[in-house]
Amino acid sequence: MVTEAEPVPGPVVGRAPESGPPVPWVAPVLYAAVLAGGVYYELLGVDGPRAGRLAGFVGGLVALFAVDVWERRRYPTRTPAGVAVGLLCVRLALFVVVTAFDTAGVSRVLFVLVPFTAYFAFGRVAGVSLGAVSAVLLAAWFTVSAPGWWLDPAYLSDLLMFGLGLILALSMAAVAVSARQARARLEESHVRLTAYAGRVAELTTAMERHRLAREIHDSLGHHLTAIGIQLEKTSAFLDRDRAAAEQALADARWSAAQALAEVRQSVRALRAEGEPFSLSTALTDLVRHMDSSPSVTVRITGEESRYDPASLTALYRAAQESLTNARRHAAATHVTVSLSCGESEARLTVADDGRGLPASPPDGYGLRGMRERVRPLGGTVTLTGPPGTGTTVTVTIPRPGAPTDPPPRGEVMTGPRGAPRPEARR
Incomplete structure (x- = not known):
């Protein structure tokens, strides 16, 4: 029984980036650089180092280190949006504190981390927007603290370097987010591929079960039915017609041998050791060893070498099944098996003169096995037979690579030597 596979997650569309930065070393390295520069400048200051100012400067940076460590341990993969907003505000406040105690001015670079962090937490729009706001606020601070700063190359250089830092930080954030999303898509693709592989394995197993069931029914089932009929005939004629009984027993032995041969042929086919299959020979042998009631006439025209073994085998199994049904259910006295291997299609017709089909054909x-065999080959199966007029089974399979148009009217289907094949009659 084939069960439905679990739903496979779809691709990520419009997914917001995760909060935890995929490059966690950036902020600690920047903190360390600011700490080293600020302490060095403070120690070399004109007025000498001041313990309170230095303590506030170092304490603010240590607090920033602690916030980063706590976030990575508490939320190793994704920081919730509300917590991310709170942590961004905490970091911004600590940046202000560190800048207030920094006389060197190097701590202003810490504000680059505001859009950098926001990019990971809230997406590209938030990161770029906060970057622009940071640059504007820095220019406003220069305007308040140093009137006419735009005429001072030092301030212009600071603003330019801050802008370049923003561009580099946002570019790094964009690359990191793209790489993380690519990894996420790759992982999801792996999950989907695993699910699809499991589904394919289930369907392959189910198809193989159906194929084996069809082979058993069409091959062994047919021959076992024939053996049963021949043994019944042997039992019935044993005392009245010794020759007929011996012939029925011989036909039963042939059916048993044929069943064993077909099993071996199937095994060889699985091992890619099978011999070329001859449909005309197989049909002739099949009819020759059938019971004389009903009588069977076989007509074969065309060249079967145009068709692949799968098509020929499907036609043979259809003939087997149709003849078995005619013997068991149709009460027919005569059956005609016609096979035409044309340029564009092969057509098998099995017609009997039996009772026909009931009003609701089963x-x-x-x-179903016939249809399952010919459907993958592009073929069709039709069944006709009003009550009392006999039953006709028609199986049509197109030749691989042949044009779909029918052959021109009046074309003569000939055998391998150019002449129509003789009829085989049982």
């Missing part, structure tokens, strides 16, 4: 396993 869709038995044999007919």
